[in-house]
Amino acid sequence: MLLRDVSAGSVYTTLDRLEVRGLVSSNLAEGTPARGGRARRYYTVSAEGMLALSDARRALTTMWENIRLPIQVRP
Amino acid sequence: MSAATQAPPRWAEVVLEWLLAARDRETVAGDLREEYAEYLGSRRGRLLSNLWYLREVWSFVPGFISRRGSIKKSLLFVSFFTLAAACWLTLMEILLRHSGYLLRVGVGVSIALISLATIAILIFKPGSRGERWLWAGALILIGLGGQAFLHNAQAAHFEGFIFLISVALLFQGVLMLLHRGGMTVICRDGRLDCL
Numbered sequence: 014m015l016l017r018d019v020s021a022g023s024v025y026t027t028l029d030r031l032e033v034r035g036l037v038s039s040n041l042a043e044g045t046p047a048r049g050g051r052a053r054r055y056y057t058v059s060a061e062g063m064l065a066l067s068d069a070r071r072a073l074t075t076m077w078e079n080i081r082l083p084i085q086v087r088p
Numbered sequence: 089m090s091a092a093t094q095a096p097p098r099w100a101e102v103v104l105e106w107l108l109a110a111r112d113r114e115t116v117a118g119d120l121r122e123e124y125a126e127y128l129g130s131r132r133g134r135l136l137s138n139l140w141y142l143r144e145v146w147s148f149v150p151g152f153i154s155r156r157g158s159i160k161k162s163l164l165f166v167s168f169f170t171l172a173a174a175c176w177l178t179l180m181e182i183l184l185r186h187s188g189y190l191l192r193v194g195v196g197v198s199i200a201l202i203s204l205a206t207i208a209i210l211i212f213k214p215g216s217r218g219e220r221w222l223w224a225g226a227l228i229l230i231g232l233g234g235q236a237f238l239h240n241a242q243a244a245h246f247e248g249f250i251f252l253i254s255v256a257l258l259f260q261g262v263l264m265l266l267h268r269g270g271m272t273v274i275c276r277d278g279r280l281d282c283l
Contacts (some may be wrong), residue, residue, distance in 0.1 A: 020147030021120060023147060024152075026151050044114075049117075
């Protein structure tokens with residue numbers, strides 16, 4: 014499995030963009046002492062987001078189905 | 089360990105909060121504080137945990153730069169820095185009086201005046217006629233910064249402070265041009281807007 018280290022900046026930028034597009038929604042919850050009392054934001058995938066996710070997965074699956082493994086490099 | 093001892097350096101948190109949009113300031117800083125405590129708890133040590141935290145803080149810089157209005161904020165910040173640096177250099181030149189110091193005093197005063205004018209326009213007169221002339225100041229700063237950078241790179245003794253100031257001048261010049269040009273960007277709410 015390919016593990017990729019993703020920075021926090023990338024994650025939150027992506028979440029912001031998804032929220033702007035209406036694919037996720039968020040709500041605030043109270044903070045805890047471990048967070049220095051800072052509020053926590055919970056994200057929920059919207060119905061539109063679930064459809065987009067299904068579409069993306071279908072596209073990816075279709076792509077892989079049409080690739081014959083193992084992939085060979087032409088000489 | 090208490091929550092306080094598991095907290096990242098306060099100054100790093102301040103930088104993070106400054107980089108974040110108002111909406112994310114509390115929540116993201118809280119998330120990273122929790123992650124920091126987990127990282128520290130996994131016996132990686134304070135130094136590695138701090139480096140990890142700084143790397144995470146750094147990852148918010150691109151978003152900060154591209155965000156609407158951030159150019160103005162960055163320009164203000166760098167203008168204050170170059171103003172202070174120019175005043176310091178000018179004062180030192182006047183006190184030490186090495187040969188040709190008058191020319192360098194003139195350069196220092198010019199940089200200080202441009203930075204001061206930029207700060208005054210951005211704070212007190214945004215959108216005024218003076219803002220249209222930022223490009224002229226920008227060209228002067230880019231010229232001076234570029235010259236200082238090249239001169240320092242070719243010098244027998246590399247001077248860190250001059251390098252820092254030359255980079256700051258180049259950065260300020262570019263930001264002034266971007267501010268003046270009204271770059272069109274995609275805002276957080278998806279609209280096309282000007283910086």
